[in-house]
Amino acid sequence: MATVDSTASRHVSAVGGWDLEADVVVVGLGSAGACAAIEATEAGADVLVLEATGAGGGLSAMSGGLVYLGGGTPIQEACGFEDSPDNMFAFLREATGPSPDEAKLRVFCDDAVAHYHWLVDHGMPFHPGFSPEPGLEAPTEDALCYSGGEDAWPFDRIATPAPRAHKPKVAGKGGPFLMECLLGAVARTPTRVEYDSRARHLVVDDARRVVGLVARREGRDVHVRARHGVILCSGGFVLNDDMVALHTPALARAALKLGAVDDGSGIRMAQAVGATTVRMDAAECALPITPPRKLVGGIIVNGSGQRFINEDTYYGRVGQEALLRQGGEAYLIVDEALYEVNAAGFQASWVCETAEELEAEIGLPDGSLVETLDSYNRGAAEGRDPRFHKHPDFLRPLQGPLGAYDLRVEHTIYAVFTLGGLHTTIDGEVLTPDGEAVAGLYAAGRTTSGLAAYGYASGLSLADCTYFGRRAGRRVADRP
Amino acid sequence: MATVDSTASRHVSAVGGWDLEADVVVVGLGSAGACAAIEATEAGADVLVLEATGAGGGLSAMSGGLVYLGGGTPIQEACGFEDSPDNMFAFLREATGPSPDEAKLRVFCDDAVAHYHWLVDHGMPFHPGFSPEPGLEAPTEDALCYSGGEDAWPFDRIATPAPRAHKPKVAGKGGPFLMECLLGAVARTPTRVEYDSRARHLVVDDARRVVGLVARREGRDVHVRARHGVILCSGGFVLNDDMVALHTPALARAALKLGAVDDGSGIRMAQAVGATTVRMDAAECALPITPPRKLVGGIIVNGSGQRFINEDTYYGRVGQEALLRQGGEAYLIVDEALYEVNAAGFQASWVCETAEELEAEIGLPDGSLVETLDSYNRGAAEGRDPRFHKHPDFLRPLQGPLGAYDLRVEHTIYAVFTLGGLHTTIDGEVLTPDGEAVAGLYAAGRTTSGLAAYGYASGLSLADCTYFGRRAGRRVADRP
Numbered sequence: 001m002a003t004v005d006s007t008a009s010r011h012v013s014a015v016g017g018w019d020l021e022a023d024v025v026v027v028g029l030g031s032a033g034a035c036a037a038i039e040a041t042e043a044g045a046d047v048l049v050l051e052a053t054g055a056g057g058g059l060s061a062m063s064g065g066l067v068y069l070g071g072g073t074p075i076q077e078a079c080g081f082e083d084s085p086d087n088m089f090a091f092l093r094e095a096t097g098p099s100p101d102e103a104k105l106r107v108f109c110d111d112a113v114a115h116y117h118w119l120v121d122h123g124m125p126f127h128p129g130f131s132p133e134p135g136l137e138a139p140t141e142d143a144l145c146y147s148g149g150e151d152a153w154p155f156d157r158i159a160t161p162a163p164r165a166h167k168p169k170v171a172g173k174g175g176p177f178l179m180e181c182l183l184g185a186v187a188r189t190p191t192r193v194e195y196d197s198r199a200r201h202l203v204v205d206d207a208r209r210v211v212g213l214v215a216r217r218e219g220r221d222v223h224v225r226a227r228h229g230v231i232l233c234s235g236g237f238v239l240n241d242d243m244v245a246l247h248t249p250a251l252a253r254a255a256l257k258l259g260a261v262d263d264g265s266g267i268r269m270a271q272a273v274g275a276t277t278v279r280m281d282a283a284e285c286a287l288p289i290t291p292p293r294k295l296v297g298g299i300i301v302n303g304s305g306q307r308f309i310n311e312d313t314y315y316g317r318v319g320q321e322a323l324l325r326q327g328g329e330a331y332l333i334v335d336e337a338l339y340e341v342n343a344a345g346f347q348a349s350w351v352c353e354t355a356e357e358l359e360a361e362i363g364l365p366d367g368s369l370v371e372t373l374d375s376y377n378r379g380a381a382e383g384r385d386p387r388f389h390k391h392p393d394f395l396r397p398l399q400g401p402l403g404a405y406d407l408r409v410e411h412t413i414y415a416v417f418t419l420g421g422l423h424t425t426i427d428g429e430v431l432t433p434d435g436e437a438v439a440g441l442y443a444a445g446r447t448t449s450g451l452a453a454y455g456y457a458s459g460l461s462l463a464d465c466t467y468f469g470r471r472a473g474r475r476v477a478d479r480p
Numbered sequence: 481m482a483t484v485d486s487t488a489s490r491h492v493s494a495v496g497g498w499d500l501e502a503d504v505v506v507v508g509l510g511s512a513g514a515c516a517a518i519e520a521t522e523a524g525a526d527v528l529v530l531e532a533t534g535a536g537g538g539l540s541a542m543s544g545g546l547v548y549l550g551g552g553t554p555i556q557e558a559c560g561f562e563d564s565p566d567n568m569f570a571f572l573r574e575a576t577g578p579s580p581d582e583a584k585l586r587v588f589c590d591d592a593v594a595h596y597h598w599l600v601d602h603g604m605p606f607h608p609g610f611s612p613e614p615g616l617e618a619p620t621e622d623a624l625c626y627s628g629g630e631d632a633w634p635f636d637r638i639a640t641p642a643p644r645a646h647k648p649k650v651a652g653k654g655g656p657f658l659m660e661c662l663l664g665a666v667a668r669t670p671t672r673v674e675y676d677s678r679a680r681h682l683v684v685d686d687a688r689r690v691v692g693l694v695a696r697r698e699g700r701d702v703h704v705r706a707r708h709g710v711i712l713c714s715g716g717f718v719l720n721d722d723m724v725a726l727h728t729p730a731l732a733r734a735a736l737k738l739g740a741v742d743d744g745s746g747i748r749m750a751q752a753v754g755a756t757t758v759r760m761d762a763a764e765c766a767l768p769i770t771p772p773r774k775l776v777g778g779i780i781v782n783g784s785g786q787r788f789i790n791e792d793t794y795y796g797r798v799g800q801e802a803l804l805r806q807g808g809e810a811y812l813i814v815d816e817a818l819y820e821v822n823a824a825g826f827q828a829s830w831v832c833e834t835a836e837e838l839e840a841e842i843g844l845p846d847g848s849l850v851e852t853l854d855s856y857n858r859g860a861a862e863g864r865d866p867r868f869h870k871h872p873d874f875l876r877p878l879q880g881p882l883g884a885y886d887l888r889v890e891h892t893i894y895a896v897f898t899l900g901g902l903h904t905t906i907d908g909e910v911l912t913p914d915g916e917a918v919a920g921l922y923a924a925g926r927t928t929s930g931l932a933a934y935g936y937a938s939g940l941s942l943a944d945c946t947y948f949g950r951r952a953g954r955r956v957a958d959r960p
Contacts (some may be wrong), residue, residue, distance in 0.1 A: 006914045008914065009754070011686070097729075097734070099725050175653075208489075242915070246579075246903065249578045249579035268912075271756055271912070272912065274751060274754070277760075279727070304867045306786050308784075366866040367866060368866065375847065378847075386846040386848065389901070432748075432751070433723070433744070433747070434486045434488065434748060470576075471678065
């Protein structure tokens with residue numbers, strides 16, 4: 001039952017001597033760790049970062065680079081979109097629930113414009129342009145796009161739609177450039193970074209206060225003292241098969257697990273000193289149906305041949321529904337006018353003249369697709385979608401011949417990562433199940449449950465990492 | 481953020497002296513604690529039970545008293561049902577998944593007949609009679625009923641249907657009698673029981689081994705030494721609003737939370753010494769549509785006016801689907817031939833001549849109920865349900881006038897309790913997130929994640945509590 005890499009805590013009396021010391025010890029040099037280190041050093045603390053691999057970046061460097069920001073950023077204003085902290089909060093509370101961490105949402109929405117300026121001031125430029133393709137970083141340098149179904153039902157009725165995903169100024173995928181900016185900012189501080197150093201055990205004193213950690217480097221234990229505290233920014237657990245099976249088993253079925261060092265070691269080290277985890281079942285499951293956007297004019301059905309969502313919402317929401325609530329079985333049905341091999345290479349696995357033939361080919365229940373398509377087409381002809389409220393722009397009756405994309409989890413790309421993790425305050429303090437802070441221990445990023453409690457929008461994780469990384473860094477630096 | 485009742489661990493050096501001592505200290509005198517105590521004393525250990533309330537029983541005493549047993553028990557044989565451990569395992573693996581604890585399922589299925597005899601030998605009689613009403617304890621003394629949709633799709637194709645819920649020999653609700661039997665068995669052993677004693681903190685030594693606990697009695701701390709170990713049998717967490725909000729928020733909406741002392745204190749005490757929790761989102765949500773059984777001849781639709789399950793499966797499965805995957809919105813539609821106020825008092829909130837009027841009254845999307853009913857009626861007329869495979873016995877076209885029962889979670893009874901908890905071995909050893917045993921600490925029952933990983937069948941929790949309570953008791957007693 002025991003996994004290889006124990007993360008049990010060590011008592012300080014077992015530490016012969018400290019190999020390294022700092023006020024603040026940060027575990028992991030992704031976007032959360034980088035921002036924690038920058039803030040802590042700027043607040044006057046002596047900071048040491050331990051990075052498990054040979055270079056900083058983490059999963060952030062592999063991402064699209066979208067950062068969820070809003071409430072009226074200069075980029076939103078330049079592109080002609082109105083937004084406010086309250087409007088942003090109204091959207092996020094609904095989109096990330098049920099029962100999201102409202103304290104985190106509130107402080108983030110109130111500070112999002114200031115956080116934008118902080119990123120700019122620390123060397124991350126944004127180009128004021130809007131990309132009409134939602135959910136995905138523009139091929140151009142344009143910063144802004146919709147990324148969470150803000151302009152789709154039901155969110156368009158809950159808050160005024162505003163695009164909020166901000167990509168740093170670079171053409172195409174923005175993650176590498178985003179981390180280049182943040183690592184550059186780290187390099188301009190006196191932060192020390194130790195690479196190839198994998199944190200394994202927290203060190204506690206008699207009062208169970210975290211006073212350091214043991215890291216593994218070149219096959220040897222390195223003992224690191226943290227005078228103020230340790231900040232865990234070591235990612236989630238999507239690459240830990242045992243943890244996935246026990247907490248969010250549907251993810252095991254997804255082919256593309258988005259992780260860097262995301263083995264859950266930070267979460268486990270904290271649990272060993274009494275921390276609790278929350279929302280461990282939560283996960284993002286992007287199902288990249290678009291681009292091209294016109295494909296949302298098709299219908300997506302489950303294994304019973306029923307629609308289950310408005311196809312024009314965020315494709316991460318479609319993926320969550322399909323994988324977590326429809327058993328990982330879905331099919332996208334289009335007609336000839338819509339058909340195209342999409343950007344991710346998705347193509348039709350079946351093509352038939354009629355819905356009746358198509359449902360038989362796919363193996364859907366008799367009559368199910370015929371009925372669903374009839375119903376959809378009747379509404380679409382009138383510009384209506386009474387069940388799921390797809391926007392009229394994408395409503396048009398589908399005519400044979402029909403093609404079906406196989407969106408079953410075992411047959412296509414679901415890009416997944418975990419959203420559950422340590423329970424933390426808005427300042428990164430790691431909590432016990434009783435809601436008490438573990439002395440000397442802090443965390444940020446995907447090691448924690450953050451802005452995206454259950455639902456998701458592209459850019460929320462980088463927003464969470466950078467903003468709450470900063471807050472944790474400042475909090476630990478300020479400790480007496 | 482901090483809740484009132486801290487469960488932080490205490491170091492043994494802070495314990496001035498022990499007020500009580502035993503080889504084995506059991507926390508909680510529900511069915512798990514009772515069985516743990518019986519086994520441990522029979523294995524020669526000196527056992528002390530701490531019960532938070534003034535009497536034993538816990539949630540088990542408030543239950544229907546069904547115990548899930550099978551593999552060919554004398555009761556099954558007397559009633560003419562064939563079963564085997566492998567057949568039972570095949571059903572449970574499918575019904576309790578995804579990714580259930582197969583080690584627990586395997587050992588339980590192999591031992592279920594022996595466990596039946598153990599219960600009988602310890603004073604729990606069973607009457608060999610079969611009750612045709614599934615999911616619910618018979619009004620007679622008859623023991624046996626279907627309780628997990630064993631004879632409904634898809635399980636009837638995965639394993640040979642066999643009823644496995646066994647009620648002790650008493651007319652009607654069996655929980656009080658079941659606990660009377662078990663508490664009688666405890667009373668025949670030298671087990672000591674301290675009532676009104678609420679365990680609050682585990683006590684650990686320098687090696688972080690659990691060596692006792694601190695309980696609260698009459699406003700004072702009582703220090704209890706456990707020479708072999710502590711067994712936590714203190715229930716789940718459905719009565720802890722904070723934990724529900726953080727782990728399984730949909731349950732907060734349910735009116736009927738099935739709990740006794742289920743405040744999560746056992747789970748939290750264990751977390752404080754490094755234990756991990758698993759499947760904390762899992763929950764049972766019984767939606768007592770039947771009896772009468774004829775009501776499953778109606779159709780259940782969600783907020784989009786779509787069916788989502790075969791109505792003749794276990795009503796706990798219907799409730800889980802409705803609450804956890806359909807947003808807590810469902811309606812049962814029947815015609816005049818089926819209509820009846822059910823045993824739980826459910827009655828029609830709307831009655832209309834046609835589906836069109838009814839969908840408008842309920843507020844379902846235009847045309848949705850008309851289409852769903854047309855589709856259902858077409859199949860039913862041919863004895864077919866191609867989408868959800870309801871058994872032909874319950875398929876008959878529904879004719880107006882139609883009545884609709886309001887099954888929205890805020891408008892009816894969902895009876896819920898938590899299934900997630902501590903991660904334990906088949907012998908009750910409490911595990912860290914790395915899969916290592918916490919020395920001196922054991923658990924059973926709803927404090928743990930057990931036989932019912934996600935799915936449920938009536939009787940599984942009492943089976944889990946009694947069987948794995950026994951195993952934990954024996955394991956701790958046998959410790960050197």
